Structure formats: C-alpha cells, structure tokens
Amino acid sequence: MANRVLVARIGAPHGVKGEVRLFIFTEEPHALLDLDPLTDESGRRRFRVASLRAAKDHFVARLEGVADRTAAEALTNVDLYVPREALPEPEDEDTFYHADLLGLPVLDEAGAVIGQVTALHDFGAGDILEYAPTLPGVKAKTLMVPFTRDAVPVVDVSGRRVVIAEAFVERRPAEPEDGEDQSEG
Incomplete structure (x- = not known):
C-alpha cells in the first residue's frame, strides 16, 4: 500500500x-x-x-x-x-501528498531523530501528525502533534525529514538529581 x-x-x-x-x-x-x-x-x-x-x-x-x-x-x-x-507531481516544495510523509524520520529542532511518521489525521479541527517516538523513556506507542507551521515548521519530503518544534516534543520525564529530596511536604 x-x-x-x-x-x-x-x-x-x-x-x-x-x-x-x-x-x-x-x-x-x-x-x-x-x-x-x-x-x-x-x-x-x-x-x-x-x-x-x-x-x-x-x-x-x-x-x-x-x-x-x-x-x-x-x-x-x-x-x-x-x-x-497516477497523481501529478506537486507544483512546489510546500505542496505534498500525505502519503509522501509516511515513514519519514521525525527530528527535533536540534536535528536529533525522535521518531517516524505513521499517519496524518483530520478529526475535524485541523490536521494532526502522528509519529512513533524513538526517544528513551517515552512510553507512548505513538504521539500526535497539530500539523501546523508552529508545531511542524519543516516538512522536507526531498530531504526525507519532518521537524517538530521543541515546544511540541515530548521528552523523557526529568529524573531527580542525586541528593534531591523526593518526598512531599
């Protein structure tokens, strides 16, 4: 497919x-x-x-x-x-088919690979990019971000990459540093 x-x-x-x-x-x-x-x-x-x-x-x-x-x-x-x-080629680099994004690596703004595109959805309130994360500690099988310029500033089909803005990247939860008190109260 x-x-x-x-x-x-x-x-x-x-x-x-x-x-x-x-x-x-x-x-x-x-x-x-x-x-x-x-x-x-x-x-x-x-x-x-x-x-x-x-x-x-x-x-x-x-x-x-x-x-x-x-x-x-x-x-x-x-x-x-x-x-x-059977479909015409996109007229410019800002135009693409959703199918062209499937499987592309997802990078953070620093250039580190953080996942791979698995799907694009439209649930009625705008497009959503779904990706399988590869970051250690992220337990989700897939993550979703709004497919907007703010959240996904770079879509480079020919360069085989999609970049997610740092504010939308789910990172591993911070671990307490040695000596920090983990108790409440």
Whole structure:
C-alpha cells in the first residue's frame, strides 16, 4: 500500500438506483473522474467513477457496475486508492501528498531523530501528525502533534525529514538529581 494514495471513501447509498455518498480527500474532487484505476484497500477490486455531483457535506457518485441500492450498500466504508504515480507531481516544495510523509524520520529542532511518521489525521479541527517516538523513556506507542507551521515548521519530503518544534516534543520525564529530596511536604 506504500505506493498507493487514499483519495476517497464510499459512504452509504444515496437513493435506490445505486448511487453512493462519496467523501473525497483530493484537492480537486472532480479529478476522481479521470483517475483509473481506483482500487479498494486490497487492490483486488477496481472502481471507476461514472458521474459525480456535489451534495451538502459530501459528493454523490455513480460507480460503474453498481446498479442498485443493494450493490451500493455492500460498498459502504470502502476506501478508494490510486497508484501514487497516477497523481501529478506537486507544483512546489510546500505542496505534498500525505502519503509522501509516511515513514519519514521525525527530528527535533536540534536535528536529533525522535521518531517516524505513521499517519496524518483530520478529526475535524485541523490536521494532526502522528509519529512513533524513538526517544528513551517515552512510553507512548505513538504521539500526535497539530500539523501546523508552529508545531511542524519543516516538512522536507526531498530531504526525507519532518521537524517538530521543541515546544511540541515530548521528552523523557526529568529524573531527580542525586541528593534531591523526593518526598512531599
């Protein structure tokens, strides 16, 4: 799946004639009409968007070969992917695909490797970068930081690195120095 990019998710059926709600993750939604092949997560099932129209908070699509509500229901929550090479190259170094970040080393501002990017999420309040920490003493399997310029000032896909601002780096808890009183009160 590393060479594929998630571009849409099929939602519930729309009506009785096989149309589906479609949640699109591309900058230009109608570009989906030209992307071929679209595949499911396994890569075995292929899809083609025959028509697409905007709705309130999603799109309504007709997929080739899906003729009725029953067939549309069977596709609910199927993610649609395209091969990475089917997408145009980003126009500048500040533009990138989320898939290009997966697996990149995460560094602190001093240049020390502190983890590896595992995912990007959008829970509704803005993008979140998730990474697996490699710092000693950090017990979390993954950590999340806001994917903003303040928290992640450097995204260098060609240089293979993502930098997290020091204020957002979770460090090992400070250990008491020898001779310090650890009791309370």
